[in-house]
Amino acid sequence: MEIIRIVISCLTIISVSWIIGYIGANLRQKAEEKHHDNILKVPKLVLAIGLVEAIACYVVIVCIYVFAFNEENVAWSIGYFLMSCLGVWIVLYALNWRITMQEDSFTFKNMFGKKTTYKYQEITAVKHIKIGGYRVYIGKKSIAVDFYILGQQLLWDKIKVMDISIKE
Numbered sequence: 001m002e003i004i005r006i007v008i009s010c011l012t013i014i015s016v017s018w019i020i021g022y023i024g025a026n027l028r029q030k031a032e033e034k035h036h037d038n039i040l041k042v043p044k045l046v047l048a049i050g051l052v053e054a055i056a057c058y059v060v061i062v063c064i065y066v067f068a069f070n071e072e073n074v075a076w077s078i079g080y081f082l083m084s085c086l087g088v089w090i091v092l093y094a095l096n097w098r099i100t101m102q103e104d105s106f107t108f109k110n111m112f113g114k115k116t117t118y119k120y121q122e123i124t125a126v127k128h129i130k131i132g133g134y135r136v137y138i139g140k141k142s143i144a145v146d147f148y149i150l151g152q153q154l155l156w157d158k159i160k161v162m163d164i165s166i167k168e
Contacts, residue, residue, distance in 0.1 A: 004074050005065065008081060012061050015084065019054060019091060026095045040099040040151040047094035054087025099145070101154060108143055120162050 057080045064077045093111040100107045105119045118138050125137040132147025134156065145152050 008077050012058055016058055038101040040149050042094045042097050043150055050087045050090025054084045057084035126159055
């Protein structure tokens with residue numbers, strides 16, 4: 001039982017430290033970049049939601065260990081740790097996801113930081129998403145541009161000019 005407590009404590013400390021370090025590094029990098037009007041990105045509110053969710057789960061885990069540690073609560077702390085992974089996923093998404101538009105192509109950076117450049121002519125189809133936004137298909141790959149993405153209209157206008165088939 002004690003080993004589970006130690007493992008969960010270590011995982012919590014490691015993930016909190018990683019989140020803080022990753023956000024700090026990302027904020028330093030963004031401060032060095034110039035502001036561009038041709039970038040589609042996730043709003044800062046989504047980052048705040050992810051941080052609040054992760055931190056709230058970590059606070060509950062710490063409270064369980066400090067005030068009410070027993071065999072029953074180990075399962076709860078494991079559950080809260082797994083829920084905090086959702087917050088970490090949201091933080092990664094908010095910090096990394098972006099589309100940078102150029103004259104004849106655009107660069108997509110996914111939530112893990114992998115960059116891929118596509119030409120506008122490679123777009124095979126565009127489909128509206130039911131809750132808002134659209135999905136851009138490039139061969140078998142697709143990129144979802146949700147309704148809350150800042151600057152989403154820029155790519156939409158470029159797609160309409162290119163006369164690519166738009167599915168409802």
